[in-house]
Amino acid sequence: MIQLNSISKSFNKKPVLSNLSLRVERNEAVVVCGPGGSGKTVLLKICHRLIKPETGTVLIDDKNILEMTESELMETRLNIGMLFQNYALFDSMTVGQNVGFFLANHSTLSPQEIEETVKENLKMVRLEGTFDLMPSELSGGMQKRVGIARALIHRPRIMLYDSPTDGLDPVTADTIVDNIIAINQQLGITSLIISNDMNTVFRLGQRIAFLYDGRIHAIGSPEEISQSQDPYVYQFIRGLGEGPLYNANGL
Ligand SMILES: Nc1ncnc2c1ncn2[C@@H]1O[C@H](COP(=O)(O)OP(=O)(O)OP(=O)(O)O)[C@@H](O)[C@H]1O
Numbered sequence: 001m002i003q004l005n006s007i008s009k010s011f012n013k014k015p016v017l018s019n020l021s022l023r024v025e026r027n028e029a030v031v032v033c034g035p036g037g038s039g040k041t042v043l044l045k046i047c048h049r050l051i052k053p054e055t056g057t058v059l060i061d062d063k064n065i066l067e068m069t070e071s072e073l074m075e076t077r078l079n080i081g082m083l084f085q086n087y088a089l090f091d092s093m094t095v096g097q098n099v100g101f102f103l104a105n106h107s108t109l110s111p112q113e114i115e116e117t118v119k120e121n122l123k124m125v126r127l128e129g130t131f132d133l134m135p136s137e138l139s140g141g142m143q144k145r146v147g148i149a150r151a152l153i154h155r156p157r158i159m160l161y162d163s164p165t166d167g168l169d170p171v172t173a174d175t176i177v178d179n180i181i182a183i184n185q186q187l188g189i190t191s192l193i194i195s196n197d198m199n200t201v202f203r204l205g206q207r208i209a210f211l212y213d214g215r216i217h218a219i220g221s222p223e224e225i226s227q228s229q230d231p232y233v234y235q236f237i238r239g240l241g242e243g244p245l246y247n248a249n250g251l
Pocket residue numbers: 011012016034035036037038039040041042043085
């Protein structure tokens with residue numbers, strides 16, 4: 001369970017998140033969409049305490065991570081996996097080393113056991129045979145899947161996915177969505193997903209949230225969001241040029 005209560009965060013006095021609240025139930029998948037620069041990545045990083053908000057609480061399984069000591073936080077982070085928007089793979093390491101990085105540094109497994117576990121994880125994202133390749137030899141979609149395999153290596157109960165399919169071709173994007181759905185079911189994962197790829201938003205989200213003006217402007221089931229008459233939601237999910245978002249942004 002992830003629960004954000006009254007989160008506010010600004011950078012250089014510019015508010016990004018203002019009094020934002022959001023709850024993701026156990027085993028639920030919630031997708032957050034919203035305009036570029038609206039604070040989606042900041043929101044996700046706050047859930048991992050990579051960014052600390054000025055106000056509010058962040059509960060992971062009922063414990064406020066903002067009040068934790070570093071060692072308590074490390075323990076909680078063992079339950080969380082994160083896919084970064086920019087992949088964040090290590091360029092100078094092979095795919096196998098990237099995926100096994102956590103185990104090599106934080107477990108007592110032998111190199112053979114690590115290799116086995118890494119290959120099992122690569123199989124989950126359908127990347128068998130890439131163990132010895134360098135990230136630069138892979139396409140963008142494959143790199144995203146390596147990022148997912150790496151985030152899953154310690155079998156987290158919570159996954160934070162930042163834009164897992166945005167910018168990819170529709171077929172690759174769909175494959176990644178299939179991977180995420182299968183993994184969520186197989187491992188019983190609670191997930192918070194950031195995406196502006198509407199196919200992904202509607203396929204992955206059991207609930208869909210629209211982030212705008214620093215808070216969750218609307219949240220509901222895929223049916224509720226697709227039928228929403230809220231002018232901001234209506235414009236955004238259809239990608240219309242005209243509407244309140246157009247005017248408000250002055251684009
Ligand atoms: N470390 C930082 N220092 C200063 N400003 C930051 C920092 N991180 C984010 N911001 C600002 O916060 C705002 C929200 O950024 P964020 O990356 O969360 O947007 P986003 O919704 O993820 O956008 P996109 O859809 O392009 O990924 C932006 O104005 C950004 O410049």
